[in-house]
Amino acid sequence: MKRILLVCGAGMSTSLLVTKMQKAAKERGIEVEIAATSGESIDKEIENVDVLLLGPQIRYKEDEFKKKYGDKFPIEVIDPMDYGMMNGEKVLDFALKLIGEK
Amino acid sequence: MKFNLEELQKKIMPVATSFSNNKYLGSIMEGLTSLMPVILVGAIATLLKNLPISAYQSFVTSSRVGNYLSVLINFTTDIISLLAVFLVATNISKKFDVDSPAAGLFGIISFLILTPLASIEKDGSVTNYISFEWLGATGLFVAILLGIFVGRLYAYLVQKGLVIKMPEGVPPTITKSFAGLIPGFIISALVLVIKLIFDNTAYGSIHKVIYTFIQTPLQGLGGTIWAFILVMFVAHLLWLVGLHGMLVAISVMMPIWMALDLKNLEAFNAGLSMQNVPGFAFLMCYTLLGGSGATLGLNLLMMFKAKSQRFKTLGKLAIAAGICGINEPIIFGTPIILNPLMAIPFILTPIVLSVIAYVATAIGIVPPLMGAMMPLGTPIIVSGILQGSWRIAALQVVLVLVSALIYYPFFKIADNNAYEEEVKPASERE
Numbered sequence: 001m002k003r004i005l006l007v008c009g010a011g012m013s014t015s016l017l018v019t020k021m022q023k024a025a026k027e028r029g030i031e032v033e034i035a036a037t038s039g040e041s042i043d044k045e046i047e048n049v050d051v052l053l054l055g056p057q058i059r060y061k062e063d064e065f066k067k068k069y070g071d072k073f074p075i076e077v078i079d080p081m082d083y084g085m086m087n088g089e090k091v092l093d094f095a096l097k098l099i100g101e102k
Numbered sequence: 103m104k105f106n107l108e109e110l111q112k113k114i115m116p117v118a119t120s121f122s123n124n125k126y127l128g129s130i131m132e133g134l135t136s137l138m139p140v141i142l143v144g145a146i147a148t149l150l151k152n153l154p155i156s157a158y159q160s161f162v163t164s165s166r167v168g169n170y171l172s173v174l175i176n177f178t179t180d181i182i183s184l185l186a187v188f189l190v191a192t193n194i195s196k197k198f199d200v201d202s203p204a205a206g207l208f209g210i211i212s213f214l215i216l217t218p219l220a221s222i223e224k225d226g227s228v229t230n231y232i233s234f235e236w237l238g239a240t241g242l243f244v245a246i247l248l249g250i251f252v253g254r255l256y257a258y259l260v261q262k263g264l265v266i267k268m269p270e271g272v273p274p275t276i277t278k279s280f281a282g283l284i285p286g287f288i289i290s291a292l293v294l295v296i297k298l299i300f301d302n303t304a305y306g307s308i309h310k311v312i313y314t315f316i317q318t319p320l321q322g323l324g325g326t327i328w329a330f331i332l333v334m335f336v337a338h339l340l341w342l343v344g345l346h347g348m349l350v351a352i353s354v355m356m357p358i359w360m361a362l363d364l365k366n367l368e369a370f371n372a373g374l375s376m377q378n379v380p381g382f383a384f385l386m387c388y389t390l391l392g393g394s395g396a397t398l399g400l401n402l403l404m405m406f407k408a409k410s411q412r413f414k415t416l417g418k419l420a421i422a423a424g425i426c427g428i429n430e431p432i433i434f435g436t437p438i439i440l441n442p443l444m445a446i447p448f449i450l451t452p453i454v455l456s457v458i459a460y461v462a463t464a465i466g467i468v469p470p471l472m473g474a475m476m477p478l479g480t481p482i483i484v485s486g487i488l489q490g491s492w493r494i495a496a497l498q499v500v501l502v503l504v505s506a507l508i509y510y511p512f513f514k515i516a517d518n519n520a521y522e523e524e525v526k527p528a529s530e531r532e
Contacts, residue, residue, distance in 0.1 A: 009346050012479060013430035016423060040132060056434055057346040060119040080344065084435025086419055 003033045003048050004095045006078075007065075008055030017078075020088025021095075030096075049073050051098045053091070056080040074098040118345045121353065125197040129253070130246055131353040133189035134360055138475050140185060141364070144178030145474030147171045148371045149490065179367055180234045183241035187213040190249025191256070198257035204282035205256040209249050212293040216244065216300070218307045236309045239364030243317040244309050246357050252289055259285035317361060324358035327460045330380035331453050334389065338449045341394050344439040348394050356382065363473030370490065376470040378463040380456060383471045386427070387489050388459035391482055391502055393429030395448040396455050398482065399505025401432055403513045410520035413513075426479040436516065443516060447509045454508060455501045468493045 004021070008014040014036040021034050037045040039058055042065075046052075052075045054062055059077045066075050076098060082090045121127065151162060151171040162168040191209030195202065220233040236244070259265075264284045268277040300308045323329055333351050340347025352359075359382035366376040366383075380389075392398025401424040404417025413436075420431035438444040462468050472490035480488070482502070486495030 008430070009349055012428050013423065016428075016431070055430065056344055056439075057341075057430060060115055060345055061123075063119075064123060080434040080437060080439060084431050084433065084437055085416060086431055086435070 001031055001033050002050045002096075002099055003035070004051050004053065004092075004099075005042075005045055005049045006034070006036045006053045006055070007039055007042055007058070007061075008036070009039060009058055014055050017083065017086050017088065017091060020086050021092045022088075024088040024092045030092075032092075032096075034092075034095075051075075051095050053078050053095060056083050114340060114343055114345065118340055118347075118350050121350045124353075126194065126250055127353045129190055129193035129197050129250070131356050133186060133193045133246075133249065134356050136189050137182060137185060138477055140178050141182065141367075141475040142477065144175055144180075144182075145367060145472060145488070147174040148179065148367060149472065149474075149488070151175070152370065152373070175371055176234065179238060179364065179371070181237045182239060182364060183245035184210060184213060184237050186242060187245040187249045187252075190246055191253035194250055194253030195257040198254065198261070200257035200260045202256075202260070202278070202282060204286065205253045208256060208282075208286055208289050209252045212248055212252050212289065213241075213245060215290070215293050216248070216297055216308050217241070218309070236307075238368060239361050240313060240317075241309055242361045242364065243320075243357065244312045247312065252293075255289055255292075256282075256285050259288060264288070320358050321362055321365075324355060325362050325377070325379040325381070327380055327457065330384070330456060334452050334456060335449060338395060338452060341433065342439060342441075342445050342448065348390070352382075359385070360475070363471075363475065366470060366473035370472045376472070378460065378470045380460060381471075381473065382475060383473045383489060384456070384459065386476050386480075387471055387485055387494065387498065388501060389452045389456045390427060391455065391498060391505060392424045392432070393427050394433065394452070395429070395438060396451040396501070396505045397429045397432045397438075397448075397509075398424050398502050399451070399507070400436075400447070400509040400513055401429070402502070403506055403509060404432075404517075407513070408517050410517050410524055412520045412524065413517050425481050427482070427485075428479060443512055447512045451505050451508045455504060458501065458504065459497060462497055468497050 006014040006018055018034050018036045025032050025034065035045065039061060046069065049069075049072075051073055052065065052069065054065070054075070054077045056077055056079075062075065062077055069075060076094070078091055078094070081087075082094070148171075151168050153159070153162075162171075187209040188206040192203065192206035195205035214232065217232065217236050219230045220235075221228050221230045223229075235241075260281065265281040266283055268280060296308065300306070300311065303311065305311045305314070333355055337347035337351035340350060362377070362379045362381035363383045366379070366381075369376045390396060392401055401417055401420050404413040405421060406417075408414040408417060416431065416435045420429065420435070423429065423431065433439060436444060438448050459468075463470055469491050471494065472488075474488050474490075476485050476488065482498050483495045486492075486498045
C-alpha cells in the first residue's frame with residue numbers, strides 16, 4: 001500500500017487535512033495510507049514513505065528534508081490555498097501524481 | 103505590493119531557515135517544550151492548593167491535602183531546572199548524532215555539582231542537603247547553558263573516538279555503557295574545575311553569577327511590553343511571507359519567557375505578588391487568540407457575516423481548530439500570507455490585544471497570569487481559567503470581540519471581492 005506522509009510544525013493542522021484526504025480516498029475507493037507528523041518526530045515516521053508533503057508554513061525545511069531523504073521519495077510543499085481550504089481532493093491528487101512520477 | 107512581498111520572502115527565508123534549523127536554539131526549545139506536562143501538573147497542583155475560597159482553604163489546611171499538594175509542587179515546578187538540564191543536554195547531543203541518555207545524566211550531575219549544598223546543624227552534627235533555591239526557575243539559565251555545554255561536549259568526545267573500544271563479540275549493551283566512560287570522566291573533571299573557580303569568587307557559585315549578570319538583565323529586557331511588541335511584530339511579518347514566524351520567535355524567546363512564567367508560578371504558590379509580565383503564558387492566553395494574528399475574531403466574522411460562499415465555508419471549516427489556537431486554514435485559506443490587505447490587521451491585532459491585556463493587568467482589572475504552560479491546542483476560556491481566574495477568561499472573550507472589530511473593515515473588502523467573483527457569470531471570469 002502507498003504511504004503518504006504530511007508534515008507541519010506540530011502535526012496539528014496537517015492532521016485535519018489528513019482526515020479530509022482519507023475521506024477523499026475512501027470515496028474514490030483508493031487504498032492508501034495517509035499520516036501526519038511534526039517536524040521533530042519525522043525521523044520515526046519515515047519508514048516506507050512513498051511521498052512526503054510539507055505544510056506551506058514550514059517550506060523552509062524543504063531543503064533540509066530534500067538533502068536527507070531526497071533520493072528516497074519525492075518531497076514537495078502543499079499549495080497554500082489548497083492547504084488553507086483543507087482541500088483533501090486536490091492534495092490527494094497532488095500526492096498521487098508525485099508517486100506516479102517516481 | 104504583492105511583488106514586493108515575494109521579494110521580501112526570498113530575502114527573509116534564509117534568515118528564518120538558519121534560526122529554525124539552528125541546532126542549539128532547537129535543542130533549547132525542544133527541551134523546554136518537553137517540560138510542559140511537568141509544568142502543567144505543577145500548575146494545577148498550585149491552583150488546587152491556592153483556590154481563593156475560604157471554606158475550601160480551611161479544608162485544604164485541616165485535612166493536610168495542602169501538604170501533599172506541596173510535595174507535588176516541590177517535585178515539579180520547584181525542580182524544573184534539574185529536569186531542564188537533562189532534556190537540553192540529551193537533545194543537543196542527539197542533534198549532533200550521539201543518541202545516549204548519558205549526556206543527559208551527566209548534565210544532571212554537572213548541575214548538582216555546581217549547585218552549592220546547604221547545611222543544617224543539629225545536636226552538634228552537620229547534615230548537608232540540596233536546597234530548592236537553585237533547582238526551580240532561578241536556576242533555569244544555568245541549566246540551559248550547562249545543558250548545551252555538557253551535551254555538546256559529550257557528543258564531541260564520543261565522536262572524537264574517546265571511548266573504550268570493546269572487542270567483537272561483547273554484547274552491544276555493554277559496549278554502550280562503557281562508551282560513556284571517558285567522556286563522563288572528562289566532563290566531570292571539567293565541571294569540578296568550574297566549581298573550583300566559582301567557589302573562589304566573591305559570588306560563591308556559578309548560579310549567583312549567571313543569575314545576577316545574565317538571567318536577571320535578560321528577564322528585565324525580555325519581560326517588558328516593548329520587547330514583547332517588537333517580537334510580535336517580527337513574528338507576524340515572517341508569517342506574512344508565509345513562514346511560521348511564531349516558531350522562530352518562540353525558539354529565541356523561550357528561555358526568557360519561561361523563566362518569567364515560572365517565577366510567577368512560584369510567587370503564586372508562595373502567596374507573593376506576581377509580576378505583570380508578557381511571557382509565554384501571556385502569549386498563549388491573550389495574544390494568539392485563534393493562533394498567530396489573533397484570527398479568532400476574523401474566523402467568527404467569516405462564519406456569521408460572510409456573503410461569499412468561500413468565506414462561509416472557510417469559517418465553518420476553521421472554527422473548531424481556531425478555538426484551540428490552530429489557524430493554518432485561515433492563514434492560507436483567506437489567504438493572509440502575501441496579502442497586503444490582510445497584512446495590516448494581522449500585524450495590528452495581536453499587538454493591540456497584548457497592549458489591552460497588559461494595561462488591564464496593570465490597573466488590576468485582571469490578576470497577573472499564574473504562568474502555567476498550556477499544551478498546544480488548549481481551548482480559549484479553559485486556558486484563561488487555568489491561569490488562575492475567571493476574569494482572565496472573561497478578558498479573553500472581550501479580546502476576541504476586539505479582534506473581530508479590527509478585522510471587520512478588511513474582512514468586508516475581502517468578502518465583497520469574493521462575493522462579486524462568485525455571482526459574476528462564468529463568461530466574465532478570467
